[in-house]
Every structure is written in C-alpha cells, then in structure tokens.
Amino acid sequence: MDRFRRGRPLFAALFAGLLLLLSGCNNPFKPADPEPPSGAGVDENFSSIDDLLNTMSAAIQARSTNGANAYIRAFAESLTTTDRAFRAYHDQDVKATWLRTSNGQPAPEPWLIGNERGVYSELSRQRPNDAYALNWTVYGAADYEVAPDVWAVGRKYQLYAIPDPQNPDQQVLIVTGFADMLLQKVGSRFSIFEWRDRVDPDYGVNPSGGPYSFTRIRLDSQ
Amino acid sequence: MSSFHRLAFLSLALVAGLGFIGLPDWSAAQTSHFAFADTTLLRDTLDLHFTGLFEVSDSLAREYGRELSPDSLRAHVIRYRLPIRRLLALSDSMHVPVDSVGIYIDRERFNPLSASFEAAGQTSFKYRSNYTIGQTTTSWLNGADFLLQRGTMILRNGTDVTIDRTNATNGLSLRQTRNSRSEATWRLSKNVSMGGVATLSGYDASDPGNVGNESETKSEFQFSSRSRQQMRRGVNSDINLLTGYLDLKNSSTLKRGVSGDLNGHSRIERGDWFSHDFTAGVNGNVSSTGKPTFVGSVGTHDLSGNIRGGLQLYQATPVGLNLNYSARHTVVESPIEVNADTLTGIPAHLEAQRILTTDASTDATVRLRVDNNRYLNLTGNLGTSSSLQGQLNQKGWKAQARWVSGLWQLDADGGDNIRLNDRPRQNGAGGYNDRQEDRSASATLERPFSRRLTGRLKGEIGLSQYRSTATADSAQPPTPRDNYTQLYRIEAQYVPGESFTTNVALEVSLRRNINLPSTSTSNNTDTRSYRAEWRWSYRLLRGLTASQVNTIQSDYDFFPFAPERNDLSIDYSAVTDLNAIVTPRLSIDLQHNARQQPHGDWRVLPDGTGVLLPSDENLNYTLRATVSWAVAHGLSLSLVPEYLASDRTGTSNGVAAPTRTSRHLGMSGRANLDFPLGHRGHLLGDISRTFTDDRSTTYLNGLPQPSPLAQRDFWTGSLGLTWDL
Numbered sequence: 004m005d006r007f008r009r010g011r012p013l014f015a016a017l018f019a020g021l022l023l024l025l026s027g028c029n030n031p032f033k034p035a036d037p038e039p040p041s042g043a044g045v046d047e048n049f050s051s052i053d054d055l056l057n058t059m060s061a062a063i064q065a066r067s068t069n070g071a072n073a074y075i076r077a078f079a080e081s082l083t084t085t086d087r088a089f090r091a092y093h094d095q096d097v098k099a100t101w102l103r104t105s106n107g108q109p110a111p112e113p114w115l116i117g118n119e120r121g122v123y124s125e126l127s128r129q130r131p132n133d134a135y136a137l138n139w140t141v142y143g144a145a146d147y148e149v150a151p152d153v154w155a156v157g158r159k160y161q162l163y164a165i166p167d168p169q170n171p172d173q174q175v176l177i178v179t180g181f182a183d184m185l186l187q188k189v190g191s192r193f194s195i196f197e198w199r200d201r202v203d204p205d206y207g208v209n210p211s212g213g214p215y216s217f218t219r220i221r222l223d224s225q
Numbered sequence: 226m227s228s229f230h231r232l233a234f235l236s237l238a239l240v241a242g243l244g245f246i247g248l249p250d251w252s253a254a255q256t257s258h259f260a261f262a263d264t265t266l267l268r269d270t271l272d273l274h275f276t277g278l279f280e281v282s283d284s285l286a287r288e289y290g291r292e293l294s295p296d297s298l299r300a301h302v303i304r305y306r307l308p309i310r311r312l313l314a315l316s317d318s319m320h321v322p323v324d325s326v327g328i329y330i331d332r333e334r335f336n337p338l339s340a341s342f343e344a345a346g347q348t349s350f351k352y353r354s355n356y357t358i359g360q361t362t363t364s365w366l367n368g369a370d371f372l373l374q375r376g377t378m379i380l381r382n383g384t385d386v387t388i389d390r391t392n393a394t395n396g397l398s399l400r401q402t403r404n405s406r407s408e409a410t411w412r413l414s415k416n417v418s419m420g421g422v423a424t425l426s427g428y429d430a431s432d433p434g435n436v437g438n439e440s441e442t443k444s445e446f447q448f449s450s451r452s453r454q455q456m457r458r459g460v461n462s463d464i465n466l467l468t469g470y471l472d473l474k475n476s477s478t479l480k481r482g483v484s485g486d487l488n489g490h491s492r493i494e495r496g497d498w499f500s501h502d503f504t505a506g507v508n509g510n511v512s513s514t515g516k517p518t519f520v521g522s523v524g525t526h527d528l529s530g531n532i533r534g535g536l537q538l539y540q541a542t543p544v545g546l547n548l549n550y551s552a553r554h555t556v557v558e559s560p561i562e563v564n565a566d567t568l569t570g571i572p573a574h575l576e577a578q579r580i581l582t583t584d585a586s587t588d589a590t591v592r593l594r595v596d597n598n599r600y601l602n603l604t605g606n607l608g609t610s611s612s613l614q615g616q617l618n619q620k621g622w623k624a625q626a627r628w629v630s631g632l633w634q635l636d637a638d639g640g641d642n643i644r645l646n647d648r649p650r651q652n653g654a655g656g657y658n659d660r661q662e663d664r665s666a667s668a669t670l671e672r673p674f675s676r677r678l679t680g681r682l683k684g685e686i687g688l689s690q691y692r693s694t695a696t697a698d699s700a701q702p703p704t705p706r707d708n709y710t711q712l713y714r715i716e717a718q719y720v721p722g723e724s725f726t727t728n729v730a731l732e733v734s735l736r737r738n739i740n741l742p743s744t745s746t747s748n749n750t751d752t753r754s755y756r757a758e759w760r761w762s763y764r765l766l767r768g769l770t771a772s773q774v775n776t777i778q779s780d781y782d783f784f785p786f787a788p789e790r791n792d793l794s795i796d797y798s799a800v801t802d803l804n805a806i807v808t809p810r811l812s813i814d815l816q817h818n819a820r821q822q823p824h825g826d827w828r829v830l831p832d833g834t835g836v837l838l839p840s841d842e843n844l845n846y847t848l849r850a851t852v853s854w855a856v857a858h859g860l861s862l863s864l865v866p867e868y869l870a871s872d873r874t875g876t877s878n879g880v881a882a883p884t885r886t887s888r889h890l891g892m893s894g895r896a897n898l899d900f901p902l903g904h905r906g907h908l909l910g911d912i913s914r915t916f917t918d919d920r921s922t923t924y925l926n927g928l929p930q931p932s933p934l935a936q937r938d939f940w941t942g943s944l945g946l947t948w949d950l
Contacts, residue, residue, distance in 0.1 A: 031641075031664055031688070032664060032666075032686050032687070032688045032709065032711075033688075034688060034690075034707035034709045034737060034739050035690070035707050035739065035741055037739050037740060037741050037742075037746045037749060037786075038741060038742055038743040038746055039743060039746065039786065040743050040746045040747040040786045040787075047747075072743065072747075076747055076748065080704075080745065080748055109652055111654070117701035117702075117703065118701060120701055121701070145925070147925070148884060148885075148923060148925075151841075151843075151873055151884075151885065152841075190782060190790055190791075190792035190824075190826065190840075191789075191790060191792060191825075191826045191840060192790050225699055
C-alpha cells in the first residue's frame with residue numbers, strides 16, 4: 004500500500020506529461036493531404052465492361068497527362084492485402100523474340116501496374132503527330148461471370164493512327180492483338196486485374212514496322 | 226482526423242487518467258480484465274486444470290514482450306501433461322521461456338551431462354509405423370528408435386523411412402524420404418563428454434510431369450564434444466562442438482568437404498538483481514563443390530556466425546531494465562557456370578558466387594512496476610539488415626501501461642516504428658528507397674458496475690505512412706500513401722446467473738486509404754464501419770446449452786474524389802449453436818448460420834441523407850450437426866452432416882435477377898482409435914469417409930446455365946502402431 008502511494012504521483016505525473024505532449028504537439032496521427040486527381044478532360048466511366056473499354060479508348064486518344072491517368076485507372080490497383088492487383092501475361096513467342104534482341108534486359112512477368120505506367124507514353128511515341136483511335140471487338144464467347152463479380156472478357160484490340168483527321172479513312176494500324184482479360188467489379192466500378200495477351204496471327208510475332216501486340220509495346224516501354 | 230474526433234480521443238484518455246488518480250478503495254477491487262474472456266476454453270477433459278490461464282498468459286506475454294496466447298499455453302500444458310504451476314516452476318529453474326520447457330526437457334533427456342542421467346543403465350527399442358490415406362495421397366512411415374546406456378556410455382539411433390504416393394491427373398508421383406541419426410557418447414568426466422554422430426539422409430522422387438527423377442543423398446560423420454563449466458556460484462557456461470566430413474549429392478549440387486559447428490552459452494547471475502545470458506555460435510564448411518552437369522569443381526566456404534544475449538537488471542524491483550541484442554553474419558558460396566571466353570582462351574569453368582547476409586538488432590525495455598496491475602513499460606528498438614534485396618534499417622519505440630484503481634482498469638499502449646529500405650535495381654525490380662512509419666495508440670477502460678454488469682470502452686488510432694524515392698531511371702516505385710485507422714468500441718456484459726450470459730457491443734471505425742499523387746487519388750477511399758453485436762448463452766437444461774451471436778455491420782465506402790463511386794455493404798449474420806451432452810459418452814452439436822449481404826451504390830441526397838441503390842445481394846445458410854459417441858475406452862465415432870445454400874442476385878436495368886445459386890450436401894463419418902496393445906504396444910489412428918454433392922447454377926442474361934452435379938466420395942485416415950521391445 005505504501006509502495007503504491009509512493010508510486011502513484013510518479014505515474015500521475017507521467018500520464019499528465021504524456022497528455023501535455025499529445026495536446027501540445029502536432030497531431031502525430033494526421034495523414035498527409037492528397038493531391039486532387041488530374042483526370043479531368045477524359046470522361047471516365049467504369050460502371051460497365053464496355054464503359055471501361057471505351058474509357059480506355061478515350062484515354063489513349065486523348066494523348067495527355069489526363070489521358071495517362073485515366074488509362075492507368077482502368078487497371079486494378081491493390082491498396083490493401085485483400086485487393087486484387089493487376090497482372091499481365093505476355094505472348095510467349097513475342098517475349099522470346101524480344102528477349103533475343105534485348106541485350107540482357109529482362110522481361111518482367113507477370114507485368115504489374117507499376118510496369119504498366121510507362122505503356123501509355125510508349126503508345127503515344129509510336130506516331131507522335133497522328134491522332135489515335137482504339138477499337139475493341141468481341142471475339143469468342145460472350146462476357147461471362149466466372150465467379151461472383153469476376154468476368155471473363157475476350158477482345159481483339161486495334162489501335163489506328165490517323166495522320167490526316169480530315170481523311171479518317173486513311174488510317175494506319177499500329178497495334179493489334181487479342182486480350183483474354185479478367186475484370187472485377189468492386190462496388191459499381193469495373194477494373195482489369197488480369198490480361199493475357201496474344202499476338203494477332205494475321206501479322207505474326209515480329210512484323211517489320213508493325214503493327215505490334217501489347218506485349219511488344221509493354222516490353223519496349225521499360 | 227477532425228478536431229471533434231481528436232478531442233474525443235484525448236478526452237477518453239483524460240477521463241481515464243482522472244479516474245485512476247482520484248478514485249479511492251483500489252485495494253478492494255478485483256480485476257475485471259478477463260471478464261470478457263471465452264470461458265469455454267476452460268472445459269477440460271484431461272484432469273488438467275487451467276485456473277489462472279488467462280492471467281498467466283497475459284503476464285508472460287508482457288514478460289517476454291511477445292504474444293503468448295492462452296490457447297498456446299493450454300496446448301503446452303496438455304502436451305507435456307504439466308500443470309501451469311509446475312510449468313512456471315520449471316521455466317524459472319531452467320531459465321527458459323515457458324513455451325520452450327518441453328523442448329528443453331526432450332533435449333536434456335539424452336544429454337550425458339545432465340543431472341537426470343540414469344546411473345543404472347537403460348535399454349529400449351521402439352518401432353513405429355504409421356499409414357495415412359488421403360483423397361489423392363497415401364503416406365507410410367516406418368521408424369525405429371534404439372537406446373542403449375551402460376555406465377557413462379550412451380548409444381542411440383533414430384531411423385525413419387517415409388513413402389509418399391500422390392495420384393494426380395498426369396500419373397502417380399512417388400517420394401521416398403530416409404533419415405537416420407546415430408550417436409555414441411561417453412562421459413569422460415562430470416563436465417566433459419565426447420563421441421561421434423553419423424547423420425544419413427536422402428530422398429528419391431519421381432514425378433510424371435518431370436523429365437528426370439530427383440534424388441539426394443547426404444552423409445555427415447562428425448566428432449562431438451560437450452563440456453560444461455561452473456566457474457563460480459552464479460556463473461556457468463557450456464560449449465558444444467561438432468566437426469567432421471560432409472558429402473552431399475543431388476540433382477543440382479555435388480559437395481564434399483569438412484563441416485563444423487561450435488556453439489556455447491553462458492549465464493551470469495548475481496542475486497535477484499542481475500542476470501545475463503549470452504549465446505554464440507559459428508558453423509560452416511570448407512568444401513569442393515560441383516554440378517552434376519559439369520566436369521570439375523570449385524572450392525566453396527560457407528560460414529555463419531551469430532551472437533544473442535539478454536541482460537536483466539532489477540527484475541523484482543519497481544524499476545527494472547531488460548536488454549536484448551543479437552547479430553548474425555552469413556556467407557554462402559554456390560557454384561555458377563561461366564562460359565568459355567574465346568578471346569582469352571579461358572575454357573568454361575565454375576566460379577563460386579558469394580551471398581552475404583548480415584543483420585543485427587537490439588531492444589531495451591525500462592519497466593516501472595508497482596504490481597501486476599500497475600505498471601509502465603517503455604521499449605526502444607534498433608535494427609539493421611542487409612541482403613541481396615537491399616539494406617533495411619529500422620528503429621522504434623513503444624509504451625505499454627496498465628493501471629487498476631478501485632473498480633476502474635485502464636490498459637493503454639502506443640508506439641512508433643520506422644523502416645528505411647534501400648532496394649537496388651536488379652532483374653527489372655527495385656531501384657528505389659522507401660520509408661514506412663507506423664504509429665499506433667490504443668486504450669481500453671473497463672469497470673464492473675455491479676456483480677452482474679461489466680462495461681468496457683476501447684479506442685484505437687493508427688497511421689501508416691509509406692514514401693518512396695526512385696534511385697534508378699527505369700524504376701517504378703510503389704505509390705506513396707497513408708493508411709489511417711480509428712476505432713471506438715463500447716461493450717457491456719450482463720451475467721444475471723450461472724445459466725445465462727449476454728453481451729452487447731457497438732463498434733464504430735474509420736479506415737482511410739490515401740494515395741498522395743494525383744494519378745492515384747481517384748481511388749482513395751474512406752470506409753466508415755458501424756458494427757453492432759449481441760451474444761447470449763443460455764443453459765436450458767443440465768447438459769443442454771444454446772448460444773447465439775447476432776451481428777449487423779454496415780461498411781460505407783466513400784471515394785472523396787469520385788463520389789459517384791460511393792457504395793454501401795451491409796452484413797446481417799446470426800449464428801445459433803445448440804450443444805447437448807445427452808450422456809457422458811454422447812454429445813450433439815447443432816449449428817445454424819444465416820447471413821445476408823446486400824450491397825450497392827450509396828448516393829448522398831441534397832438534404833444530407835443517403836439512399837442505397839441495391840446492385841447485388843448474397844444469401845447464405847449453413848446447417849451443420851456434429852454427433853460424437855465415445856463407444857468405449859479408446860474408441861469414438863463421429864458423424865457430421867451439413868447443408869449449405871448460397872443464392873446471389875444482381876440488379877440489371879433496375880430489375881433484380883438471380884446470378885448464381887449453389888447447394889452443397891455433405892456427410893462425413895469418422896472413427897478414432899487410441900488404445901494400448903498389451904504392455905508394450907499402442908495403436909492410434911482414425912479413419913473417415915466423406916460424401917459430398919455440389920451443384921451450382923449461373924444465370925446468363927437471366928437464363929439458367931446449370932453445371933453438372935459434382936459428387937465426391939473418398940476415404941481418409943491414419944493408423945499408427947508403436948511397439949516397445
């Protein structure tokens with residue numbers, strides 16, 4: 004009892020000091036203020052599978068910082084351990100061909116969202132002075148819900164460069180291929196979390212001067 | 226955090242502080258800290274009593290500075306058949322943590338220098354056989370343990386051979402694993418022993434998916450020596466040495482050489498105010514290493530050294546210090562193939578690739594303690610490590626306090642830990658530095674308001690900050706972000722009598738995932754969760770108890786920069802359990818679980834209220850029964866039928882329609898055996914058979930797409946025989 008009475012003022016003083024420390028300093032639990040998003044200029048709509056793909060098309064056609072941000076937001080980003088994270092898998096023939104001429108540079112696989120951030124610039128570099136148009140075409144089976152809120156989606160992608168906007172028919176195919184994708188729906192928002200890329204057999208693995216597959220664009224973007 | 230929340234948190238701490246400073250009659254209080262503990266854990270069937278289990282577990286966790294759960298402590302009590310008090314006494318006398326007592330006892334059984342070494346001599350031979358069958362695998366283990374002790378000599382051998390068979394779609398995989406360890410030891414004097422150890426191991430594996438079979442053989446023949454020193458009272462040490470020949474062959478490495486392991490431990494005690502434990506060891510090998518696919522070899526050296534220590538000062542006084550430190554340095558060399566150089570004419574050869582790993586850490590704790598219910602621990606820690614993945618430095622502190630005054634009890638802790646990681650660019654990854662800081666604080670205030678009613682208030686707050694800086698041009702560092710959490714929980718337990726217990730709780734929490742750069746901020750979320758719980762347990766009759774857990778939880782996901790994406794998930798759950806002990810040998814447990822989870826967009830209306838726009842809903846029901854019957858001593862049977870129903874609906878164009886339904890029916894029966902065969906044998910095992918039927922239907926554009934009925938019927942089990950000759 005005596006020992007406690009001797010110790011009580013010490014603990015009370017320590018506690019009071021701790022309170023003063025907490026109330027006198029900056030709040031140690033105050034999070035940083037985020038930058039406002041910079042996606043204005045591209046009408047972002049991820050509420051359905053087609054809306055998401057159309058947003059990607061608009062983003063690539065925008066060829067701007069806003070477009071790059073909208074493009075990357077089409078992919079799943081894992082912010083917590085329970086989130087799915089985007090992963091892309093290359094066409095193995097394209098990857099093997101690319102590795103033969105990469106001078107030892109590795110071909111990361113699976114390709115993560117951090118790698119994907121450079122793809123938008125690489126696409127823009129293909130025809131820096133031309134307008135772009137990205138088309139998605141359904142192939143194979145219709146979109147199918149393989150698990151709750153997970154959809155299997157197959158699309159053929161074709162990115163055209165339009166040198167003269169006055170003559171949109173004179174377009175040049177610069178990127179083509181097939182994407183077998185898995186999309187997740189979180190809340191009302193769809194995002195791509197898996198992309199298995201396949202080369203377009205009409206043009207082959209390593210066409211001279213293009214058109215290239217997304218695998219080739221991704222690997223070149225490093 | 227808003228100023229209101231901040232004020233609320235500080236007010237909670239202030240009220241708690243005033244409570245323990247001002248309230249009288251502290252000595253009459255009986256701590257209510259474990260009033261909320263799950264007392265069903267105390268049901269025991271092995272004549273072992275667990276009185277004080279929660280208090281001891283809590284006290285030891287504080288003492289060791291790590292978690293030691295009541296479950297874990299109870300498992301040690303059962304496994305080694307040692308009552309808690311005995312376990313604590315052994316832990317004190319051996320100077321080892323409670324969860325290491327059993328391992329220490331097992332190890333010391335065969336130590337010729339130990340005090341328990343039997344002078345009369347002993348001989349034993351044990352044969353073990355265990356056969357396990359699974360749905361696609363079988364495993365058969367045969368083993369023998371031999372022990373011969375005469376005078377100061379001890380000879381023992383343990384040998385195991387295991388054969389695993391796995392049936393896969395592409396064929397049968399086989400794996401045979403062999404381990405044998407033989408040891409002969411002579412005690413030369415009271416404190417010195419010498420001997421030899423032969424360790425032989427290996428495996429052969431064949432897999433239809435692989436081109437070639439895999440195999441490994443490893444042989445080690447070593448000289449062994451143990452010595453023990455008692456310099457003077459309170460100062461003792463022991464030194465162990467193993468050194469000899471090593472031979473390793475497998476599909477990737479051929480290694481022959483000399484290996485060694487020298488380790489020691491010392492302890493210095495001075496009364497009850499000072500003790501210091503120090504352990505050091507060095508092990509490694511000098512070998513000639515090659516590859517099966519390559520002619521030639523290269524000299525390699527593996528070396529690992531480590532030290533570890535703990536200093537305790539004034540453990541039994543109101544102010545004490547506990548200091549722990551450790552360091553480790555490892556060098557591993559492995560052969561790599563170097564192609565021929567046509568310019569210099571150097572042929573293809575092997576080179577030793579060296580991998581270095583180093584780490585060191587220390588922590589110190591100052592303990593200010595009045596008794597087990599009034600204390601403050603302040604801990605600081607430092608650490609560094611380097612490996613192929615980069616350099617990691619960390620530092621931090623934490624504080625932990627408990628104060629019981631009168632009927633009030635306050636537990637509080639807080640801390641801050643900083644990790645600095647330097648990740649070099651390699652193989653297309655890394656190339657950035659990152660810094661992560663985790664801060665947290667929590668406080669729990671508890672008070673019994675009467676003999677039947679106890680209340681508890683809990684608050685938590687935490688912030689994790691992650692920042693990264695690219696150090697290579699091509700690096701893609703992760704997104705800088707903050708994660709903020711706060712939680713308040715109020716809980717009350719009402720125990721009107723022995724047969725009825727009920728508990729209600731309300732929990733409010735906020736989780737904020739904050740990406741900082743503009744490219745990622747549209748995905749930022751603030752999740753506000755509200756959770757209400759109601760639990761009750763009622764003993765209807767002697768041997769018949771009903772209990773139920775009801776929860777409602779709402780998770781509002783707000784997107785600060787994309788409010789059109791706000792959504793709401795609601796979770797209603799009710800778990801009802803009926804436990805009947807019909808006779809001492811027959812018990813029935815019936816459980817029903819109902820769960821409904823609607824989800825949809827959340828729209829905030831101009832008047833500030835909100836509305837849920839449902840998009841999908843899950844409905845899950847589970848009914849499971851477990852019937853257990855102890856037929857006779859050593860034989861029990863159990864039967865588990867279960868039925869699961871899951872329905873999911875989605876909304877398309879404003880109309881709700883089913884998207885998936887699934888049903889599962891299962892039945893498993895199991896028999897357990899555990900009985901002696903005469904005086905020398907023992908049979909232990911179980912066998913079970915499981916039937917399941919599963920069917921699910923998905924809906925495409927509203928049309929059902931049924932899947933075929935999936936039926937499974939398989940046996941699993943294991944049977945083990947031990948025979949003592």
